[in-house]
Amino acid sequence: MKLIVNGKEHEVMTPGETPLLWVLRDFLGLTGTKYGCGMAQCGACTVHIDDQAVRSCVLPVGAVAGRSVTTIEGLSSAELHPVQRAWIETDVVQCGYCQPGQIMAAAALLKVKAKPSDADIDAALCGNLCRCGTYQRIRAAVRRASEIAGA
Amino acid sequence: MDAFKDVSRRQFFRASAGGAASLVIGFYLPARSILAMAQETAAPAPAKLPSPNAFLRIGADESVTVLLAHSEMGQGIWTTLPILIAEELECDWSKIRVEHAPAAPAYFHTAFGIQMTGGSTSTWSEFDRYRQAGALAREMLIQAAAAQWKVDPKSCRAEEGFVVCGGKKLSFGKLAAAAQKLTPPSRVELKTSKEWKRIGKPTRRLDSREKVTGRAEFGLDVRFPGLMTAVVARAPVFGGKVKSFRAEKAKATPGVKAVVQVPSGVAVVAEHFWAAKVGRDALEIEWDLGPGSELDTEKMREDFRALSQKPGLKAAAAGDVETAMRGAGTKIEAEYELPYLAHATMEPLNCTVKPGRDGCEIWTGTQFQTGDQAAAASVFGLETEQVKIHTTFLGGGFGRRATPSSHFVVEAAHVAKSAGMPVKVVWTREDDMRGGYYRPMWMHRLNAGLGGDGLPIAWRQTIVGQSILEGTPFAKMMIKEGVDETSVEGAADSPYLKAIPNHWIGLHSPRPGIPVLWWRSVGHSHTGFVVESFVDELAGAAKLDPLEYRRRLLKDHPRHLGVLNLAAEKAGWGNPLPQGTFRGIAVHESFGSFVAQVAEVSVEKNRIRVHRVVCAVDCGICVNPSGVAAQMESGVVFGLTAALYGEVRFKEGRVQQSNFHDYPLLRLHEMPRVETHIVASSEKSGGIGETGVPPIAPAVANAVFAATGKRIRRLPLRLA
Amino acid sequence: MRTSRDSGLRNVLLIALGGAALLANATRFSATPAPVAAVSEQEGLAAFETVRAVLQHPRCQNCHIPGDAPLQFDEGRPHAQNVLRGPDGKGAPGFACGTCHFTANPPASWGPHMPPGAPNWHLPPPQTKMVFIGVSSGELCRTLKDEKANGGKDLAALLEHVSHDKLVLWGWSPGVGRDPVSPPHAEFAAKFKVWVDAGAPCPR
Incomplete structure (x- = not known):
């Protein structure tokens, strides 16, 4: 196939x-x-x-x-995707295991909603679990990614 | 810690790792008593040093490679230990590379004497060793430069990856080869805290880039030619054994290479995970279940309750509780309960084993290299040094990957040995959830008698729950007169008891046969909830403000008071809140650090929502404030998940939960705003990975009481 | 009123109580086509009771919700993961229904608790919620026929929809661990046709 x-x-x-x-x-x-x-x-x-x-x-x-x-390997090429850059800037990751999934979900959100509200972020990413509890920084990083992408 | 002041007391060694043009700094620390204890079962005494073996390598390419004696599992040690080295080395931070160290005695825990990560100890236990490694390297680089320039080394200094003297300047990379040839100094001066440039400054993580690009390698991601994947059918109840099995259908599954019986069950070995899983599901196994099939949560609760009526073994005692209780004006009795809990790391357990003629190699995310190495060696009949452990990133640990039995490594070793090929054993989520090694279920019975001022004059607490350490190599040291210290920590040593002249803490350690393990914050995960909830009850009975009541009881405990007052102040304790929102407070010391949290909670249609958590932490010297804040946020989420949802139950011996649909974790939309305030301190560093967990459940339960008048004494918190 | 035994009872009652009141009720909908052939209004109303029972089965009504959070399982608990209807009925931006629900159920061998699937998995859009939950039989009937609410479907189109739409049909093959809608689809489609042929009369 x-x-x-x-x-x-x-x-x-x-x-x-x-x-x-x-x-x-x-x-x-x-x-x-x-x-x-x-x-x-x-x-x-x-x-x-x-x-x-x-x-x-x-x-x-x-x-x-x-x-x-x-x-996740194909999300960015030479330069990191705005979501990945925002993730680094915001110091989001802990164990990091869930983060590729979180990042892919965030990138999908920004594709359909370039300037998401806090409620949009909560609605779009609550299907992604993080056992380390990086949620607060994920919220901030999605907002930051939106800024980076819009700049 | 004194041993660390004098470098000469340790064996210093240099190894030629990464070619001749590199400086390698390492220490060899003789094992201490705990090692001997932990090794009685398996590990031999530390012998020859494997190579490469170092804490630090400086390459001709200017790279500064830090080797971690501890495992990165999210807690941020990948960044914290390099900060310690860089503080003294004065290197260019952007040139830092980090690797997990191999399993070797050189990396034994400075306090525990085995290579391990746990107990929130990594930062404080390495605070001197890693700074000294950096300082040693710096001194040798300066000496090398001074020799080249024919100047007094004292006139030189290290700065951002260069040795500088007057107008002269040489990079570390250019000096590394010369420095490597020097005899290391026997003493190094460490900076005073006033001279620190990095310690105490928020520093971003060094593992972010590989983790956001998907390149970070976790155990589950290990791949090499010829590697097979195995999924194991384990008994449906604890202690069950294979009676007989038929593997025809499993073997007929495309991609399946072998079906082998191992002590823990039957393994299906295949070319890839999916084939192994489909094959595993096609096995027909008859089990000899044994007594484990009688386990029933409700029955256990009755048994625990009956035990809680009896005094148990003494964990702490003072005065005469009975007499004091008789004289008390107000008496309060309460029963608290907490369930079995799964760690539920996002990365399910897995272990890759490659058997070889002269040794074996293991790739896994482990918190317990020394034990795993020895255990695998015994499966293969090898010497410990013949087992090479590659520690990958851990997709969460929380204690689950520090198993005294090394069960998941031992099992993988058996599968690889029986199959005669390299195998990665993968646990499905269901296997992981139902595989035991839980935080034990606990029941506490408490009685308190209050004096005329409302403060307790008598306190009796009987604790019932499984011992984590019984039957492990740690038992000898940490079970004293039948009392497992980890069962009563946070209760038997509670600061409140100092203010209560008559008290008794008793312990029962029943043996229902469920594998149990330390779970982030260990004993504090139950004692913190019980003590901080019950103190709140006493405040209520005394008609005193819960904050004020704690202040009175803790008046001789400045660090408790410090975080309590800071959290209360930042949360605006006593100020009005939005309609329908209520506050609860809790304070708890664990692992050498002090944390107070104020939770703001609303209750709607019996649903508890936590909106904001103000967290104050005193962890002594704080190496990376960004990391400390991250761990407080993390601890709140972990503790809140347990407070609101966590529960593993048994029926006919079967674990009722299996995956995240029936063992839910907190999700993004439920995340409260967490504000962390760090107390400036020059005290010795305490732990940080676990200390954020204990206070959140009682802070929320206390807020729920404020909101509803209902005192919930059982986790998870349920109003209906 | 959602079990089949209840519907049976209700049918009897409707028939017994039939007559002038029901006729009067039916005449309110003068826009509906004249009854075809010999299907009486009473027969139509009785048939609608089957239609109602189907629409208010958990497999159907869990997505025909009054609020914006779909339900799941027979008890109709809120869908896990804070799932929302979204601006077009296809989920929140970035977290579409199609993130987990694909065009077919996963293979049965994967076991229970897997996200089910069918083509065009979605909820009604927020403008036309087509609420099936907590409404009376009459309200449900009127909503069903309201072309402004049902996506511009006349009765013939509705009949076609309930007879052949793959998402509708999913209710009768909902995947491992879920009870299908009862009665069987063929009976439902036949009753729907009876109801349409009777001029789609609505209970009071």
Whole structure:
């Protein structure tokens, strides 16, 4: 089956029922996308499909054939994405395990809402768990990312 | 700590790591008594030093590589320890690189004598060792420069990665090779606190970039050619054993390479995780369940309650409680309960083991390198030094990855050994949630008698719950006359008891057979809630303001008072709040630091919402205020999750929770505004990773009482 | 009133109480097409009771909510993760329904508690909420027929919608661990047609 991930085409031999997450991690070596729950409860596996945030752990890869998948590795190229820059500036990360998912969710929000309100941020990112409790800094970093992107 | 003042008492060594043109600084510390204790089970005495082995390497490319003796699990040690080195080294901060150290005696904990991360000890235990490593390197670089310039080293100084003397200047990278050849000085002067440039200044984390780009490697991300993934079927109840199993269907799953039985169950080894999981789910296993299938939370509560009526073993006592109680004007009795809790680290447990002819390599996010190394060695019949441990980033630890039994490493070693190939054992979320090693369930029975001034003259507290340390190598040292110190910490040593002439703290340690473990803040996670809630009850019975009541009881405890007053002041204690919002306060000392929190809470349709938490912390010398604030925010979220949601329950021996839909964690929209205020202090540093947790549950419960008049004595807090 | 036994009872009552009042009620909707063939108003009202029971089944009504937070499970508890209707009924900006709910249920072998899926998984948009929860049979009926509320569907389009729309049909194959809507879809579609053929009469 043909997969387009971070702009590159891949041929993957696996049953269509395999979750996209494990294809990304174990077949393509893109380990930035994390496994946390396997049932769309934690958001650690968030990727973009056609610009929309999607939980890759519950998405059978067969459903993605031919569509454009972006992972944390493909979010930015030479220069960091505004969300990533804001995350560093705001000193958000702790253990860091959930952060690729948080960042992908935040980037998806800013795509559809460049200047999100606090309520927008809360609504968009409450599908992403962080056991270290970096939520306060995530809120601040999303606001900062919006500024960076708008500057 | 005196040992650290004199460098010459330690064996100094240099190793040729990273090529000849580098300066390598390391110490070898002889093991202390705890080591011997912890090693009785497995680890041998520290022998030869492996290489590379150092705290610090300066490369010809100007890089300054700091090796961490502790594991980065979110607490920020990846940044804190380099600050200590850089403070003395005077290097260019942008040239710092950080690595986890290998497992080796050189990196043994300065207080515990094994390589480990826990007990909120990393910063204070390394405060001298890492500064000295930096100072030693600086002195050797200065000597090398002075020799080259033929000047008195005293006329030179280090500055931003250069040695400077008059108009002359040489970079550390250019000096490293020459410095490496010098005999290290036997003494180094450390800066006085007034000279510090980095310690005490907010510093951004050094691991951010790799963590925001997805490049940071966690245990689960380890990949190399030939590595297989295994998922293990474990008994559905604790203590259960495999009676028989059929693996035909599992083996027929595409991608499955092997099915092997190990002591903990049956492992399906496959080319990738999904095949292993599908294969594991296809196993047909008959279990010999054993008595574990009788576990039932409600039954255990009854048993605990019955025990709580009996005095138990003495953990602390003074005066005559019975007599004082008889004479008290007001008497209060209360029963408090806290459930079993899972750590639920975001990264589920995993461990990669590569067996080899002459040794094995392990990649895992561990808090317990020494124990894991020894345990894996015994599985393979190897010498400890033949086991190489690569510590990856930890996707959360909270104690879960510091297992005295090293069970997840031992299991992976068995799987790799039986399968005869490199294997990464991955726990699914459900495996992790149901895999035990919980914070124990606790029940406390309290009685207090108040004197005429409303202050307690008698206090009796009977604590019931499983010992974490029983059966571990730590038991000998930390279980005294049957009392596990971690069961009663925060209660038996409560500062309030000093003001209560008659008190008794008793302990029962039942053995229901559930694997239990330290969970962020350990004993303080229950004693903090119980003591700070009950003191609030006493204040209510005495018709005194909860803040004022604490002030009176803590009048001889300046650091408690300091944070209490600071939090109260910053929160505007006593000032009006928006309609429907109420305050609660709590103060607790743990791991050498003092934290007070004021929570602002509203209750709507029995739903508790926490809007704001004002947190005051006195952790002595604060190395990185940004990190301390982060840990306070983190502790509040961790404690609040337990206060509002956390509960692991048993029915017919089965853990009822399995994933985040039935073991919910706090989410972004529930995050209160947390304001952290750090007390300026020159006291010895205390712990910070755990100390934010204990006060939040009682602060919220006390606020809920203020809001509703209902005293909730059981976690998670439920109003309906 | 949501169990099938209740609906049966209600049918009997409606039939027994039929007659002038119901006729009067039905005539209020003069815009509706004239009854086709020989389907009586009473039959139509009885058929609507089945329609109501289906619409007010948790599989259907959990997303036809009066507020902005969808519900889940049979008991209709608020959807976890602070999920919201959003400006277009497709979830909050950045956290679309489609973040977790795809075009089909996950494979049954993945087990329960997986996010279910069907094409175009969404809620009604906020302008036309199509509330099914906490409304009377009559209100529900009128909402259903109101073209301003139902996305401009006339009765024929409605019938087509409930007969063939994949999101509607999902209610009868909701995935592991969820009870499907009862009665069976074919019976529901047939009753819906009876109701339409009777001129789509609404209970008082």
